[in-house]
Amino acid sequence: MRKLLLVIAMLVIAGTAGGGYYWWTVARFIESTDDAYVYSDTSLVSPKVEGYVSEVRAVDNGLVKAGDVLVVIDAEDYAARAQEAEASWNAQRATLATYDSRLKWQRSMIDQAKAQIQSAEADLKRSQLDFDRYNILLRDKAESRQHYETAEADLHKAEAGLARARAQLAAETEQYSVFSAQREQEEAKMHQTEAALTLARNNLSNTVIRAPIDGVVGNKAVQVGQYVRAESQLLSVVPLPNVYIVANFKETQFANIRREQPVTIRLDAFPDERVQGYVESFSPATGAQFSLLPPENATGNFTKVVQRLPVRIAVRSDNRLSGLLRPGLSVVVSIDTREGGQQMTLSDGVFGAVPRVLRVGAK
Numbered sequence: 001m002r003k004l005l006l007v008i009a010m011l012v013i014a015g016t017a018g019g020g021y022y023w024w025t026v027a028r029f030i031e032s033t034d035d036a037y038v039y040s041d042t043s044l045v046s047p048k049v050e051g052y053v054s055e056v057r058a059v060d061n062g063l064v065k066a067g068d069v070l071v072v073i074d075a076e077d078y079a080a081r082a083q084e085a086e087a088s089w090n091a092q093r094a095t096l097a098t099y100d101s102r103l104k105w106q107r108s109m110i111d112q113a114k115a116q117i118q119s120a121e122a123d124l125k126r127s128q129l130d131f132d133r134y135n136i137l138l139r140d141k142a143e144s145r146q147h148y149e150t151a152e153a154d155l156h157k158a159e160a161g162l163a164r165a166r167a168q169l170a171a172e173t174e175q176y177s178v179f180s181a182q183r184e185q186e187e188a189k190m191h192q193t194e195a196a197l198t199l200a201r202n203n204l205s206n207t208v209i210r211a212p213i214d215g216v217v218g219n220k221a222v223q224v225g226q227y228v229r230a231e232s233q234l235l236s237v238v239p240l241p242n243v244y245i246v247a248n249f250k251e252t253q254f255a256n257i258r259r260e261q262p263v264t265i266r267l268d269a270f271p272d273e274r275v276q277g278y279v280e281s282f283s284p285a286t287g288a289q290f291s292l293l294p295p296e297n298a299t300g301n302f303t304k305v306v307q308r309l310p311v312r313i314a315v316r317s318d319n320r321l322s323g324l325l326r327p328g329l330s331v332v333v334s335i336d337t338r339e340g341g342q343q344m345t346l347s348d349g350v351f352g353a354v355p356r357v358l359r360v361g362a363k
Helices: 002-025 076-139 145-205 346-351 353-361
Strands: 030-039 043-045 051-056 069-073 208-210 215-218 235-238 244-250 262-267 270-282 308-315 330-336
Touching (some): 076 145, 244 330, 262 308
Antiparallel strands (some): 030 330, 069 208, 244 308, 262 270, 262 330
């Protein structure tokens, strides 16, 4: 009996010593939490235009590639609007071409008016010379007054012709300015119709809804014949197997957690498997700060509650469960803080995953 008790005592001492050694060398460096889940950057597929669904090619749980057609909305009305917008644009373009022709013709009228001024100036110069000559001859009584009066009349006529030619040039120039202003107005209208045409063509193109990323279709809520509105959720595309883990660690566990430290991941769905990962980034604030009603500790009675900070953990692509991990699965993560990793810096705040995580988790 004494030997049995001695053996038991030795086993207890050995177990305690072994446990203490394991805690001192390993366990005290491991930070673990079961408040962790699988997530992915799920894309919510919504239409940009409204209408009746004429075709649904997406299948629940089906694989799709980026650019694959998922849903088609009846495009008859949008095609008609695109044709109408194109006709308006063509009409406006023809109007603009008409004003281009008017401006070209008006420039020729201005050139003609300038030529008439040159002709009128030449006539005035000739008439002035004739008048001066007849004036001298009349003083010397070498010419009759009738010829002098004719020369004087020709001079006044030449002066009036020059004034008329100059007025004509001013009128033609003013008309050119009017046509230029009208052309600018029509050009603005053409840009407006061109924008309307682009919008109509975009709406026509948007009647075909395509997959934004590679992934698996889920949460499909659209059927043929259904009337859908713009921005209403039709389905989701989950980018499997590109998933990650979001673990919510207590603030008291953060003293030694760093980026790129190794992480062991255990999934409730696969209890016998272990997946390896590493710390990728940290949320810029605790989960409470991103909640609908953030806590206001400055009012009422204060009760201290340990806060949790979301940590994004990348899953290594060469794991044996690749393709089997689904967003929403519960996991237990353990971070080995013995390896230094990288210090948490301001760049870690780019995670910003709390709103996205809450949104995805709600699905």
